[in-house]
Amino acid sequence: xxxxxxxxxxxxAPIVFPASEVKVGWGDMIYESAMQYEFTHIGKPNSQIDYxxxxxxxxxxxxxxxxxxxxxxxxxxxxxxxxxxxxxxxxQAAGHSYYNLSFLSTVRFTWFHSEWVNLYSAxxxxxxxxxxxxxxxxxxxxxxxxxxxxxxxxxxxxxKNGLYGAVEWGGLTAMKDITAIDMISARILSVxxxxxxxxxxxxxx
Numbered sequence: 001x002x003x004x005x006x007x008x009x010x011x012x013a014p015i016v017f018p019a020s021e022v023k024v025g026w027g028d029m030i031y032e033s034a035m036q037y038e039f040t041h042i043g044k045p046n047s048q049i050d051y052x053x054x055x056x057x058x059x060x061x062x063x064x065x066x067x068x069x070x071x072x073x074x075x076x077x078x079x080x081x082x083x084x085x086x087x088x089x090x091x092q093a094a095g096h097s098y099y100n101l102s103f104l105s106t107v108r109f110t111w112f113h114s115e116w117v118n119l120y121s122a123x124x125x126x127x128x129x130x131x132x133x134x135x136x137x138x139x140x141x142x143x144x145x146x147x148x149x150x151x152x153x154x155x156x157x158x159x160k161n162g163l164y165g166a167v168e169w170g171g172l173t174a175m176k177d178i179t180a181i182d183m184i185s186a187r188i189l190s191v192x193x194x195x196x197x198x199x200x201x202x203x204x205x
Contacts, residue, residue: 025192027055098132
């Protein structure tokens with residue numbers, strides 16, 4: 001019994017030097033590219049896409065335990081386009097755009113750890129702000145709030161001495177119901193770089 005208790009205490013106790021991690025990365029445009037095709041061929045066939053930024057994101061996480069971390073993430077995506085009919089009338093016509101800005105709380109579980117490689121999964125939930133030059137088809141507003149949630153099914157972090165690179169497979173969704181969907185499984189694949197620094201114990205130099 002005492003051995004079992006010791007094992008549980010070791011497993012649940014905070015790590016000796018809790019760590020903070022900051023990360024920046026970029027995610028794919030697979031979902032947005034599919035929507036772009038629908039947008040330019042069905043929804044707005046006179047549209048000419050100017051750019052898709054992909055998903056830029058930044059994250060801070062605090063490592064409470066060797067296998068548990070939580071934090072916050074900010075994700076940003078934007079698309080811009082022109083209307084060909086407007087360009088015919090005025091070559092300098094202003095373009096159109098929409099963006100998604102997501103604020104997410106995160107929790108991460110590391111289920112494999114070695115000197116160079118960490119494998120983990122994560123979940124996040126928060127809020128997405130959708131805005132731009134156009135009105136939303138349902139609410140008829142230019143700025144709309146959506147509940148947001150998602151998963152990192154598998155993340156692979158490679159590095160040592162506090163500096164890491166990572167690849168993640170997952171998805172980010174923002175929707176109110178089946179009639180009000182902003183994005184589904186966006187940012188399926190992402191790459192990032194991270195720096196982790198450990199907090200010294202009080203009084204330690």
